[in-house]
Amino acid sequence: MDETQCIVCGTKAAPAPLYRGIVRCPTCGYVSADMRLTDEELFALYNEQFFTGAEFSDYAADERFFRKNFRLRFRELKKFIAPARHRHLLEIGSAYGFFLDEVRQEFASVEGIDITDAGVAHARARFNLNVVQADFLAHDYGAQKFDVVCLWDTIEHLRAPHLYLEKIAAHTERGALLTITTGDVASLNARLRGKQWRMIHPPTHLHYFAPETLARLLERYGFEVIYNRYCGFYRSLGNVAYNIFVLRWQRPGFFRQLERTGLTKFGFYLNLYDIMYVIARRR
Numbered sequence: 001m002d003e004t005q006c007i008v009c010g011t012k013a014a015p016a017p018l019y020r021g022i023v024r025c026p027t028c029g030y031v032s033a034d035m036r037l038t039d040e041e042l043f044a045l046y047n048e049q050f051f052t053g054a055e056f057s058d059y060a061a062d063e064r065f066f067r068k069n070f071r072l073r074f075r076e077l078k079k080f081i082a083p084a085r086h087r088h089l090l091e092i093g094s095a096y097g098f099f100l101d102e103v104r105q106e107f108a109s110v111e112g113i114d115i116t117d118a119g120v121a122h123a124r125a126r127f128n129l130n131v132v133q134a135d136f137l138a139h140d141y142g143a144q145k146f147d148v149v150c151l152w153d154t155i156e157h158l159r160a161p162h163l164y165l166e167k168i169a170a171h172t173e174r175g176a177l178l179t180i181t182t183g184d185v186a187s188l189n190a191r192l193r194g195k196q197w198r199m200i201h202p203p204t205h206l207h208y209f210a211p212e213t214l215a216r217l218l219e220r221y222g223f224e225v226i227y228n229r230y231c232g233f234y235r236s237l238g239n240v241a242y243n244i245f246v247l248r249w250q251r252p253g254f255f256r257q258l259e260r261t262g263l264t265k266f267g268f269y270l271n272l273y274d275i276m277y278v279i280a281r282r283r
């Protein structure tokens with residue numbers, strides 16, 4: 001496959017503009033950032049809304065909520081896990097290691113890979129996890145095989161997700177499980193919000209899958225979708241307030257005032273029915 005082809009359906013037909021810097025395949029409907037643009041060009045199209053481009057900065061402080069979310073995800077995943085078959089787990093984009101730490105007792109081994117210094121250092125120092133700091137595509141796993149591979153809120157960030165799937169396929173065998181959470185661009189909320197949908201922010205998010213396009217891409221690399229549901233999230237008020245006051249409105253003073261009240265430490269559960277949780281099985 002060359003760079004002019006759609007990664008989902010393989011057509012060479014030129015993608016059609018959807019929003020600024022966002023295009024849609026005329027053949028299969030797959031939506032992505034316009035990959036002919038650089039990260040800098042994509043950022044320039046959207047940066048009036050995103051003052052730093054950064055997501056909520058205090059990840060470690062949100063640990064409690066991340067762990068609750070991971071417990072929810074794992075409760076569903078566990079229904080498909082056969083302990084004798086699914087022994088070795090890899091998380092791609094393991095961040096601070098909260099998921100791996102949550103599930104380590106359930107597997108013979110768990111390991112992670114992440115490109116960030118802070119995440120990898122935290123996962124190692126605090127949880128003594130086996131986590132490498134590298135790009136998954138560049139890291140040599142030799143003949144290693146995994147039984148469960150997890151990408152939580154990660155696939156939308158990748159420049160070439162199809163190459164990740166190709167490599168995951170090379171390091172899994174029949175019956176292995178692959179989990180993905182990502183936004184659903186065909187969801188009602190995404191369609192109502194249009195280019196204002198909170199998931200539309202290139203170059204941080206480059207891919208906007210829908211159930212059909214993600215299933216089709218997974219099929220290409222030998223993975224059959226066996227589960228696809230909308231999932232909700234626990235969020236701290238701090239995380240939400242940061243996104244609104246600091247990133248959208250550029251009013252960090254409001255955010256700091258709210259922080260002083262202590263309210264930002266509280267959390268709530270929200271399901272907007274626009275984040276899909278997909279579990280696929282290797283054929």
Ligand SMILES: [Zn+2]
Nearest residue numbers: 006009025028
């Ligand atoms: Zn296509």
